[in-house]
Amino acid sequence: MISLEEIDQVVQSGPFEPSWDSLSHQVCPDWYRDAKFGIFIHWGVYSVPAFGSEWYSRNMYIQGNPCYDYHREYFGDQASLGYKDLIPLFTADRFDPASWLDLFQKAGAQYFFPVAEHHDGFQMYASTLSPYNSLEMGPRRDVLGELRAEAEKRGLHFCTSSHRAEHQFFFSHGKEFASDIPQEVPRDSLYWPAEPEPKDHFDLTSKPYPSKEFLEDWLSRTCELVRDYQPELLYFDWWIQHESFRPYLMRFLAYYYNLAAQEDRKVAVCYKQDALPFGSGIVEMERGGYGETQAFPWQMDTAIARNSWCYTQDLAYKTSKELLQNLVDVVAKNGNLLLNIGPKADGTIPEQDQDILTEIGEWLAVNGEAIYQSRPWRVSSDGPTEAQEGSFSDGKAPLYTNQDFRYTMREGLLYAIQLEPSGRTEELTLPSLAYDLKQPRILHARIRQVELLGESQLLSWSQDDQGLHLRLPACSKKQPRVLRLSF
Numbered sequence: 001m002i003s004l005e006e007i008d009q010v011v012q013s014g015p016f017e018p019s020w021d022s023l024s025h026q027v028c029p030d031w032y033r034d035a036k037f038g039i040f041i042h043w044g045v046y047s048v049p050a051f052g053s054e055w056y057s058r059n060m061y062i063q064g065n066p067c068y069d070y071h072r073e074y075f076g077d078q079a080s081l082g083y084k085d086l087i088p089l090f091t092a093d094r095f096d097p098a099s100w101l102d103l104f105q106k107a108g109a110q111y112f113f114p115v116a117e118h119h120d121g122f123q124m125y126a127s128t129l130s131p132y133n134s135l136e137m138g139p140r141r142d143v144l145g146e147l148r149a150e151a152e153k154r155g156l157h158f159c160t161s162s163h164r165a166e167h168q169f170f171f172s173h174g175k176e177f178a179s180d181i182p183q184e185v186p187r188d189s190l191y192w193p194a195e196p197e198p199k200d201h202f203d204l205t206s207k208p209y210p211s212k213e214f215l216e217d218w219l220s221r222t223c224e225l226v227r228d229y230q231p232e233l234l235y236f237d238w239w240i241q242h243e244s245f246r247p248y249l250m251r252f253l254a255y256y257y258n259l260a261a262q263e264d265r266k267v268a269v270c271y272k273q274d275a276l277p278f279g280s281g282i283v284e285m286e287r288g289g290y291g292e293t294q295a296f297p298w299q300m301d302t303a304i305a306r307n308s309w310c311y312t313q314d315l316a317y318k319t320s321k322e323l324l325q326n327l328v329d330v331v332a333k334n335g336n337l338l339l340n341i342g343p344k345a346d347g348t349i350p351e352q353d354q355d356i357l358t359e360i361g362e363w364l365a366v367n368g369e370a371i372y373q374s375r376p377w378r379v380s381s382d383g384p385t386e387a388q389e390g391s392f393s394d395g396k397a398p399l400y401t402n403q404d405f406r407y408t409m410r411e412g413l414l415y416a417i418q419l420e421p422s423g424r425t426e427e428l429t430l431p432s433l434a435y436d437l438k439q440p441r442i443l444h445a446r447i448r449q450v451e452l453l454g455e456s457q458l459l460s461w462s463q464d465d466q467g468l469h470l471r472l473p474a475c476s477k478k479q480p481r482v483l484r485l486s487f
Contacts, residue, residue: 001129002128003220007219007255010255010258010259011254013258013262015258015261016253016254016258018247018250018254020250020276020280026253026257026281027268028282031232031266032268032282035372036372036374037107037108037327037336038109038112038113038338038339039104039107039109039338039340039341040115040161040301040303040309040338042054042118042303043310043311044090044115044122044124045083045087045120045122046118046310047342048086048090049074051070052067052308053312054308054309057119057170057171058119058170058173060078061078062173063177078174081180082174082179083120083190087137087138089345090139091138091139091346092143094346094347095139095347097150100150101147101156103349105154106357107358108361108364108368111156111157111159111232112158113233113338114147115160116160116225117163117164117221117225119166119167120167122138124143124144125228126145126228144160148229157233158229158231158232159231159232159233160225161237161270162221162234163237164218164221165240166239168210168214168239169194169196170197171191174191174194175194193210193211193213193214195210195211195214196208210242210245215244215248219251219252222234222252223256226255227259231267232268233267233268233270235269235270235284235301236272238272238273238286240271241273249275268281268282269281270283271284278296279296282297282298283298284298284300285298285391286301286302287300287301287394288390288394289333289335289387290389291387292380293332293376294333294334295334297334298335299336299337300330300336300337300338301340302338302339304340304356305318310342311344311345312342319397320360320479321478321479323356324360324363325398325400325480326387326394327371328371331406332377332380332406332407332408332417333376341357366454367480371408374410375408375409376407377408377409379432380407381405382405382407382416382430384403385400385401385404385419400420402422405418406419414485414487415483415485416430416433416468417482418472418481419480421477422478423474426471427469428472429466429467430470431467432467433447433463433468434465434466434468435465436464439465446487447468447486450468450485450486452483453482453483454482459483468485
């Protein structure tokens with residue numbers, strides 16, 4: 001058990017205080033800036049129906065929603081078989097943490113984020129605060145604990161995420177018709193508190209406010225999570241930007257940062273939509289990114305499919321090429337890519353997810369020196385195409401051309417990464433690499449050598465006041481390819 005008194009003792013112990021001016025001194029860990037690529041995992045009771053998305057628990061109680069009709073057809077009406085009754089079907093009988101991490105490492109990931117608790121309120125770890133957790137119900141295994149133990153064996157960075165804040169209203173629609181959610185939801189119910197859902201999810205002052213009881217429960221759950229599982233990073237979903245969370249959020253951050261400081265661990269929080277003042281954590285861009293290089297570390301979190309974060313039967317998969325283009329574009333702009341997968345309810349990872357991750361890993365095995373431990377160059381790109389800026393901008397793949405390049409630097413070397421090779425022999429010019437001491441160019445250095453990673457043949461190239469002129473050989477794989485430039 002964890003008490004508010006125990007939490008406040010750590011909060012008051014320092015060195016961090018529950019104030020934004022104090023919390024803004026927490027810096028991004030160096031390992032994170034070097035890692036560049038991680039895996040997100042949405043897996044829970046919502047994986048059982050494998051329909052719609054990870055919001056199934058909410059949508060099955062909304063009349064007229066496809067999940068409402070699907071549930072009635074395949075499971076029964078919501079009064080006789082509600083969301084809580086899916087928990088026994090979440091057996092995870094083929095869940096093997098070692099095989100998961102084998103795949104993540106094969107993909108070239110340096111860290112991973114299994115979801116600890118999603119909006120449905122089911123905890124994927126052992127908790128003293130609710131019986132609705134994976135050790136006491138469903139799998140009857142400490143999922144988070146097993147993954148953390150396996151990560152420690154391998155030196156893989158273990159992180160996790162909390163999506164609890166949205167639980168305040170997630171089951172409220174079940175009160176609108178005859179279902180298993182009563183008008184007065186008891187405190188010990190999975191569905192509690194089921195308050196009315198705000199009309200505008202982005203209204204920072206929407207009513208009703210979460211109750212003091214709910215906010216204290218949120219604080220206790222989140223502190224218990226970081227105390228017992230010691231994640232190196234904690235990711236928060238969007239609802240914590242509501243003004244009611246502000247004092248509790250400051251208390252939590254002081255608790256998390258002080259606890260880590262006592263154990264000489266470097267930790268940070270990933271956040272969206274200015275839920276934290278700038279500089280207090282790592283900025284998240286959900287399903288999107290920036291058009292230009294940013295001065296601060298940030299992260300694009302996106303899914304392997306366009307239409308869901310969890311496994312469903314009709315996933316609209318992206319290609320490994322598109323995801324590699326995402327990775328390269330993000331890293332060139334000082335970001336990291338957090339790529340989500342959704343295991344099936346039995347704990348197996350779908351074959352198509354495995355294939356895509358394997359292809360990403362094969363590319364990184366050859367070209368990883370341009371990604372890992374890299375930093376942005378003076379400009380991020382050459383070429384006509386930029387990724388669309390902003391969150392939720394990955395509805396369609398960017399249409400890159402063979403003239404679109406991204407730049408990274410590492411240990412005195414410059415990398416020019418072609419996003420969309422044509423497959424044919426190409427003659428191209430990179431204008432950002434022009435050499436002319438009489439003009440205020442980006443580059444005032446002579447390039448001495450140009451190499452194509454993964455290829456042994458010499459390249460034909462020249463440099464003048466118009467740019468770096470290249471003759472690139474034909475290639476069979478239309479994945480990004482990397483040029484290493486020495487000075």
